[in-house]
Amino acid sequence: FVVPIPALPTAGPRMDDGSCPPSQNWTEGQDETLRCSARGNPPPLLECTKDGEPFPAGVLRPVTRAHAGTYRCQATNRLGTAVRSVTVWVHCEWGRGSWGSQGVPGVLGAW
Numbered sequence: 001f002v003v004p005i006p007a008l009p010t011a012g013p014r015m016d017d018g019s020c021p022p023s024q025n026w027t028e029g030q031d032e033t034l035r036c037s038a039r040g041n042p043p044p045l046l047e048c049t050k051d052g053e054p055f056p057a058g059v060l061r062p063v064t065r066a067h068a069g070t071y072r073c074q075a076t077n078r079l080g081t082a083v084r085s086v087t088v089w090v091h092c093e094w095g096r097g098s099w100g101s102q103g104v105p106g107v108l109g110a111w
Contacts, residue, residue: 008041009041010041010042010079011039011040011041011079012040012077012079012080012081012082013038013039013040013044013075013076013077013079013080013081013082014038014039014040014075014082015036015037015038015039015073015075015082015084019036019037019038019039020035020036020037020038020073020084020086021035021036021086022084022085022086022087023086023087023089024086024087024088024089025088025089025091026063026067026068026088026089026090026091027063027090027091028063028064028065028090028091028092028093029062029063029093030062030063031060031061031062031063032060032061032063032067033057033058033059033060033061034048034055034056034057034058034059034071034073034086034088035057035058036048036057036058036071036073036084036086037057037058038073038075038082040075040077040079041077042077042078042079043077044075044076044077044082045075045076045077046073046074046075047073047074047076048071048072048073048074048086049071049072050067050069050070050071050072051069055071057073063090064090065090065092067088067090068088068089068090069087069088070085070086070087070088071085071086071087071088072084072085072086073085073086
């Protein structure tokens, strides 16, 4: 006796504010990861880049000021593609008496 198991419905890739927050705050010197994931059936391939260079999501790494900026994450399966932009803000310690660098996108100074 065989019981048929219904197949999961197919779906194109999906990313939302919960799975791929559009704004993320990191702290210089701490270990952080780009938080982004995608759902879909079949499971999508997720690729993130910064300035055209691969930057894998979910990989813990020590943060520097160079990590500040906009990342592009693209999820693809045979049913389609979804794209999200993620802005990473890096909180920096500028040192006593220093006001930091005004006008640098994505870098926040603490003084």
